[in-house]
Amino acid sequence: MTVNIKRLNASRSDFDSTLATLLAWDDSVDHQVNETVRHILHEVKTGGDRAVLEFTEKFDRLDVSSVAELEMSQSRLQQALKSIPEDQRVALEHAAARVRDYHERQNQKSWQYQDEDGTVLGQKVTPLDRAGLYVPGGKAAYPSSVLMNAIPAKVAGVREVIMVVPTPDGVVNDLVLAAAAIAGVDRVFTIGGAQAVGALAYGTETIPAVDKIVGPGNIFVATAKREVFGTVGIDMIAGPSEILVICDGRTDPDWIAMDLFSQAEHDEQAQSILVSPDAGFLDAVEASINKLLPTMERADIIRTSMADRAALIQVADLSEAAKVSNRIAPEHLELSVEDPETLLKEIRHAGAIFMGRYTAEALGDYCAGPNHVLPTSGTARFSSPLGVYDFQKRSSIIGFSARGADRMGRVASVLARGEGLTAHARSAEYRIKSDE
Incomplete structure (x- = not known):
């Protein structure tokens, strides 16, 4: 059974609305x-x-x-x-x-510094x-x-x-x-x-x-x-797994098809997207998808995922591909191109970025080293992979010298009285030296 995968073209006037419909995922709880x-x-x-x-x-x-x-x-x-x-x-x-x-x-390590009047400021990481x-x-x-x-x-x-x-x-x-x-x-x-x-x-x-x-x-x-x-x-409320591949058209189409499958096999709601300026390459990958799908153990899940949520997107060039990727903010992003370092400069939003043709996303799932717990559903716009920092908290350290309390107490007094918080002001003013 042939899978018909959605085709989008970034040059079309309805591209933004069509892409929004493709990305929509209902995360409401029954x-x-x-x-x-x-x-x-x-x-x-x-x-x-x-x-x-x-x-x-x-x-x-x-x-x-x-x-x-x-x-x-x-x-x-x-x-x-x-x-x-x-x-x-x-x-x-x-x-x-x-x-x-x-x-x-x-x-992350704790740190402190001392300003010119002896006041100590810092951060304690615990x-x-x-x-x-x-x-x-x-x-x-x-x-x-x-x-x-x-x-x-x-x-x-x-x-x-x-x-x-x-x-x-x-x-x-x-x-x-x-x-x-x-x-x-x-x-x-x-x-x-x-x-x-x-x-x-x-x-x-x-x-x-x-x-x-x-x-x-x-x-x-x-x-x-x-x-x-x-x-x-x-950690996060995770949505379905996602992969977006940007390819210049020179990677083996079978490799790309299998990379797309690697997310589609998770579940029917997983999303696999290929972006390329080469229309012929998109055709070749679609042919590989239909050729390889019958060989997969989880073929039914992959077929549903690819039919319902996958897309092949044609763009003018790799720079436009980066813009489309930033709009999507994918969980996994493969830069399957000749010069991934140059393209990386244009990428702003992605959970994990896989550089070059030989970097299969699957390696990141198991043994590359970086964390595979990643933001989904566009949340890479404002959140990050799970890391050591998620298990640490930071406490501010503030220690004023007498001179510092005098100098900054005057500032705090003005601001506190401006907010109508007299106790705040007087608390700071007690530490101010008399001008007499």
Whole structure:
């Protein structure tokens, strides 16, 4: 069955409106999902361990007498690490080393300086005390998600990283547990869903409350994260995965087709877009898509994604391609061109930028080093990939000398009285030296 992919041309008068329609994604939450999640969160907040056990039995079909039974010991994590095939263990360790090396370069340090009158100003950078990591479980295996979320937290100096992962019907994924061992996760509980998010946000008798919750999940998990934001921090509310490829027409069309598939296979709502000034190349890639699609294990998902949300966009030149990309602000951006460094100067909005023909986005998902937790749905216009800085907070340091308090107290007094805040003014004025 041939897939007909939408064709857009940036020179057409209706291009902006057509592109807006293509990019539109309904992120509204179903009313019933909202009600269900709020009920679960309320029960966990008020019922603690009891509620967690009840929901775990209901949704994951696990009947245990205490939440403590749902905790995986460190020895169990090490057992998983030893039991997986050697090539998987080596690959996990190699990927973890690269992720750790990259994120260590992000680590922010505290700083101070002293101005001319002896006043000390600065910033104290402190890691969060405790972070929670949600990892999808059951038949799904996302060890890369464990590495990408846990390692930056540990590099930041977070004292305790607590991972929750559902195990429906008791199905435990050793690859995920092995990744937790490698990443240095401190505690692992085999719970999932909104009840796991609630337990991390509010704490229970057994599961300690965290300061921030990160990690992907289904609509119930995403909705629960949205609901508890404010009680705890969260990483982001992620939409469907996206890739935008800018190509000059000289890359193998099969390579580009497979790069587009690499996002389309995530789910039917994923979005894959190719932008090129070469109309013949767009034709060639479309032919590759239809040639390669029958060979894919997740062909049905890819077909729906490509038919509903993909696009082949023709532009006048690479500079216009950059403008289209900036308008979209994609999660993943491949610059599959001869001179990616020059084109990079024109890129302002993207979660991650993959430079050159040999840089497949898939490498970034697993082992390049930078984080694969990226802003989606155009939010790269104002947000950034997950990083060490997400697990650190900053406190301002202000220490006035007597001379500085006298000098700046006069400024504060004028401004405070201008705002009608007399106590503010007098508090500053007490530190002002008499002019007599």
